[in-house]
Amino acid sequence: MLPQLSGVNIRQTLTQALSFCLVLTTTFMFWKGLSVVTNSPSPIVVVLSGSMEPAFQRGDILFLWNRDVRVKVGDIVVYNVKGRDIPIVHRVVRNHASSKKQLLLTKGDNNAMDDLDLYAHRQYYLDREQEVIGSVKAYVPWVGYVTILLSENVWAKYALLALMGFFQMMQRE
Amino acid sequence: MPNPKNKVNLSSVPDLKNATDDEIVQILASKGYTQNFSLIDVRLMLGFASVIVAAAAAGYDYYVGFEKAKPFTAIGVSLYFVLNLAFTAWIMYVEKGTFYQGHKDGKKISVSSSAKKYSPIYNLTVTETTTSSKSSKAAKPFNEFFDSTGYIVRSPLEKWIDGLISSVVQEDDSSAKAKKNS
Numbered sequence: 001m002l003p004q005l006s007g008v009n010i011r012q013t014l015t016q017a018l019s020f021c022l023v024l025t026t027t028f029m030f031w032k033g034l035s036v037v038t039n040s041p042s043p044i045v046v047v048l049s050g051s052m053e054p055a056f057q058r059g060d061i062l063f064l065w066n067r068d069v070r071v072k073v074g075d076i077v078v079y080n081v082k083g084r085d086i087p088i089v090h091r092v093v094r095n096h097a098s099s100k101k102q103l104l105l106t107k108g109d110n111n112a113m114d115d116l117d118l119y120a121h122r123q124y125y126l127d128r129e130q131e132v133i134g135s136v137k138a139y140v141p142w143v144g145y146v147t148i149l150l151s152e153n154v155w156a157k158y159a160l161l162a163l164m165g166f167f168q169m170m171q172r173e
Numbered sequence: 174m175p176n177p178k179n180k181v182n183l184s185s186v187p188d189l190k191n192a193t194d195d196e197i198v199q200i201l202a203s204k205g206y207t208q209n210f211s212l213i214d215v216r217l218m219l220g221f222a223s224v225i226v227a228a229a230a231a232g233y234d235y236y237v238g239f240e241k242a243k244p245f246t247a248i249g250v251s252l253y254f255v256l257n258l259a260f261t262a263w264i265m266y267v268e269k270g271t272f273y274q275g276h277k278d279g280k281k282i283s284v285s286s287s288a289k290k291y292s293p294i295y296n297l298t299v300t301e302t303t304t305s306s307k308s309s310k311a312a313k314p315f316n317e318f319f320d321s322t323g324y325i326v327r328s329p330l331e332k333w334i335d336g337l338i339s340s341v342v343q344e345d346d347s348s349a350k351a352k353k354n355s
C-alpha cells in the first residue's frame with residue numbers, strides 16, 4: 001500500500017530528513033568554519049606515514065594553523081605538492097625569504113634524505129604561499145587511526161558498514 | 174486500518190512522549206479539529222534554509238577552490254550558524270513543546286507537552302488561543318494510557334484531553350447555534 005501523504009505525514013518525513021541533513025551540515029560547517037579561522041583548506045590532518053617519528057606516529061591527528069605569513073626553520077609544516085593528492089607532514093630545514101616570497105626545503109625527521117625526491121620534477125623548493133597548507137600547532141596521538149584502518153583495510157570498511165546496518169535495523173520501529 | 178499502531182519501547186521516555194503526541198494529534202483530527210501547521214512550517218523553513226546555505230557553500234568551495242571561495246565560505250558559515258541559532262531559539266522559545274495548533278467552530282486551541290528525561294510523567298497543556306490564553310495543565314504517568322506490552326490505549330487519553338479542552342473552551346451560544354443549524 002502506498003503511504004498516504006497527508007499534511008501530518010509529509011511534515012513528519014521532512015522533519016526526519018531535516019534532522020539527518022542537520023547532522024551532516026553542522027559537522028561540515030564546523031569544519032569549514034575552522035578552515036576559515038585557521039586559513040587552511042584542511043585544518044586537521046591524520047599522519048599517514050612514519051617519516052616524522054618519533055615526533056608523530058601513524059594515526060596521530062594534527063591541528064594546523066596557516067595565518068603566519070612566514071614559517072620558521074624547525075617548524076613542522078603540511079604541504080601539498082601539485083599533482084599529488086596526499087598532504088605530507090615534514091619539518092622545515094632551510095628557508096630563503098624575500099619580502100615577496102618564501103621558499104622552503106623540508107625533510108622528514110625519520111628520513112635519511114631531504115624531500116627533493118618528493119617534490120615535482122625539477123622543483124627544488126616549496127613555495128610557502130602556494131604549497132604549504134599550515135604548520136602544526138597541536139596534536140592528539142592515535143585518534144586518527146580509525147581513518148587509516150578504514151582507508152587501507154577493506155574488511156574494516158565492511159565491518160563498519162555491517163555494524164551500522166545492524167544498528168539501523170535494531171532501531172527500526 | 175490506515176495506520177496500524179506501533180509498539181513503543183516502554184523504557185524510552187522520548188518514544189513514549191512522541192507516541193502520545195502523535196496519538197493526541199489523531200484524536201483531535203477525529204474530533205473535527207483542523208490543524209494549523211504554521212509553527213512546524215517555520216521550523217522546517219529555518220532548518221532547510223540553513224541546509225541550503227551549507228550546500229551552496231560546499232558547492233561553491235568545491236568548484237572554485239578554497240582560496241577563491243574563502244570570503245563566501247566565511248559568509249556562509251556565519252549565516253549557517255545564525256540560521257541554526259534561530260532554528261534552536263524557535264524550538265526553545267516559540268514552540269516550547271507545542272505539537273498541535275488547530276481550530277474547530279472558530280475556537281483555536283494549542284496543545285503542548287513535555288516529559289523529563291528519566292521521569293515517566295507526561296505533562297500536557299491545552300491552551301485556548303482564540304482571544305484569551307486560558308490554559309489548563311495536567312500531568313499523568315504514561316502507564317495510564319499505555320498497556321504493559323507497549324501499545325497506546327486511546328480511550329483514557331481521549332477522556333483526559335476531552336476534559337482539558339472543555340475546561341478551557343466554553344461552548345458559547347453562537348457556536349452552539351451554528352452547530353444546531355448545520
